[in-house]
Amino acid sequence: MICREFAKKVEESSLSELGQTGDAQLLAHERECAACAEWLQQRHVLAGALQSLRSSVAGAEAPLVVEQNVLRAFRQSVPSVPAAEPGPLSPLFAFRLGRVFEFGAYAAAAAALAVSLGLGVWYLEHRQKADSSSAGHKAAAQSSPANSQTEKIAQVPVQAQSPSASDSRRVVGPASARLERPSGSVPVLVEAQQAQGYTPMMLCDPLSCTGDEQLVRMQLPATATDGSQDAQMADVIIGDDGLVRAIRIVQQ
Amino acid sequence: MATLTEQTDEQLLALAMDGHEDAFTALYRRRQGPVYRFALHMSGSPQIAEEVTQDVFVFLAQRGRGFDASRAPLGAYLFGVARNYVRRAMERSFSETLNTVAAEDHTDSLVSPEDTVEGIARGQLFVAVRKAVLSLPEHYREVVVLCDLQELSYAEAAAAIGCAIGTIRSRLHRAHGMLAKKLQNSAAVAPDISGLAARCPS
Numbered sequence: 001m002i003c004r005e006f007a008k009k010v011e012e013s014s015l016s017e018l019g020q021t022g023d024a025q026l027l028a029h030e031r032e033c034a035a036c037a038e039w040l041q042q043r044h045v046l047a048g049a050l051q052s053l054r055s056s057v058a059g060a061e062a063p064l065v066v067e068q069n070v071l072r073a074f075r076q077s078v079p080s081v082p083a084a085e086p087g088p089l090s091p092l093f094a095f096r097l098g099r100v101f102e103f104g105a106y107a108a109a110a111a112a113l114a115v116s117l118g119l120g121v122w123y124l125e126h127r128q129k130a131d132s133s134s135a136g137h138k139a140a141a142q143s144s145p146a147n148s149q150t151e152k153i154a155q156v157p158v159q160a161q162s163p164s165a166s167d168s169r170r171v172v173g174p175a176s177a178r179l180e181r182p183s184g185s186v187p188v189l190v191e192a193q194q195a196q197g198y199t200p201m202m203l204c205d206p207l208s209c210t211g212d213e214q215l216v217r218m219q220l221p222a223t224a225t226d227g228s229q230d231a232q233m234a235d236v237i238i239g240d241d242g243l244v245r246a247i248r249i250v251q252q
Numbered sequence: 253m254a255t256l257t258e259q260t261d262e263q264l265l266a267l268a269m270d271g272h273e274d275a276f277t278a279l280y281r282r283r284q285g286p287v288y289r290f291a292l293h294m295s296g297s298p299q300i301a302e303e304v305t306q307d308v309f310v311f312l313a314q315r316g317r318g319f320d321a322s323r324a325p326l327g328a329y330l331f332g333v334a335r336n337y338v339r340r341a342m343e344r345s346f347s348e349t350l351n352t353v354a355a356e357d358h359t360d361s362l363v364s365p366e367d368t369v370e371g372i373a374r375g376q377l378f379v380a381v382r383k384a385v386l387s388l389p390e391h392y393r394e395v396v397v398l399c400d401l402q403e404l405s406y407a408e409a410a411a412a413i414g415c416a417i418g419t420i421r422s423r424l425h426r427a428h429g430m431l432a433k434k435l436q437n438s439a440a441v442a443p444d445i446s447g448l449a450a451r452c453p454s
Contacts, residue, residue: 011421011425043428047400049378049381050385050396052377052378053381053382054401054403057289057292057293060285060288060289061285062285062288062305063302066284066302067284070280070306070313071276071277073309073314074276074309075273077313079271
């Protein structure tokens, strides 16, 4: 081993390792080279000095106040976990949880009951309206003396005539007059029209019968009558949609 | 489940980040001593060492989730954080930390009073070594503190400083030479280290 190799080997070892080295080549060169032996001895002395410095503060630690400050900062920066480990529910907590679910079930049942009740009421009301309307329609159809005529008339598109129109369908009285709608629901309207001798021509639904209506006196076409040659006049109530609401045969 | 004392540093940190204060306390008590001594050796000031120790663990509490165990062990990571805080603290009080009188006073308090000739010589050697270490440039001083005084391996020191192992080795070798030279020039050096800086003939 030459001095360069000796120096390199010493550099690769830490100071503490040098004092305990058992490398035969290193020790042999140390015996042969006085300068390297002296240099290695200096490293041993330095290692001893650093060892004494290390041991002088070996037990040194931060004072307790530092730990307190650090833990205070930890509590502020990291959210703490619950002290108790998650395990079986305590009876009190389970009871409270059960109460929550119990209340929820009650609320759901009450809501379902309310909804079903509302739907039932709506269905009954709707069905009652339908029944009353159809019953009124049948009764009117049976009681009207011009039943056969009105049925035929209903199939004919009604054309309102202006007073200036001069044809076979002569308008008697005002060509059209706006009717005062009695307040009330559709069955009430139908009953009011029936009381005035009108025959309802259709079952009004709330949407189509809420508009204005016009009363038109017109001459029925011969094809709509029994075929008699006498002109037959009728008062016709026409809705906004152009459809006949009711008709009354004018007795001449 | 293993007790906290049986957990590794990384496991304790993970528990602490989940909010377990006991784990953080155990980690602090395990690691505060080395961090404190590192800061004390680097600065020569117990006040700075306390301040640095507190800052390091407050940093860990606040940003411990950013620790990557695959890059370095937690111990080396803490030394790296402490290194930065020491540098900041010493920049703030540069004159104070390099005040040799203060350093001498502090080291004197660490030396056991011995009235024998050997004890006095040892005390003088101790003071001389401490002054020599504190007067080293920072990047040499930190490798001496980490490798010679904290007894970290070259790999751990490299992880703490963030450089290659070869850099640690070369810096340490150079630091040893500088220390030997400083001790040789010191008037207080004992005769047994007077020829410390002698060079190998080759």
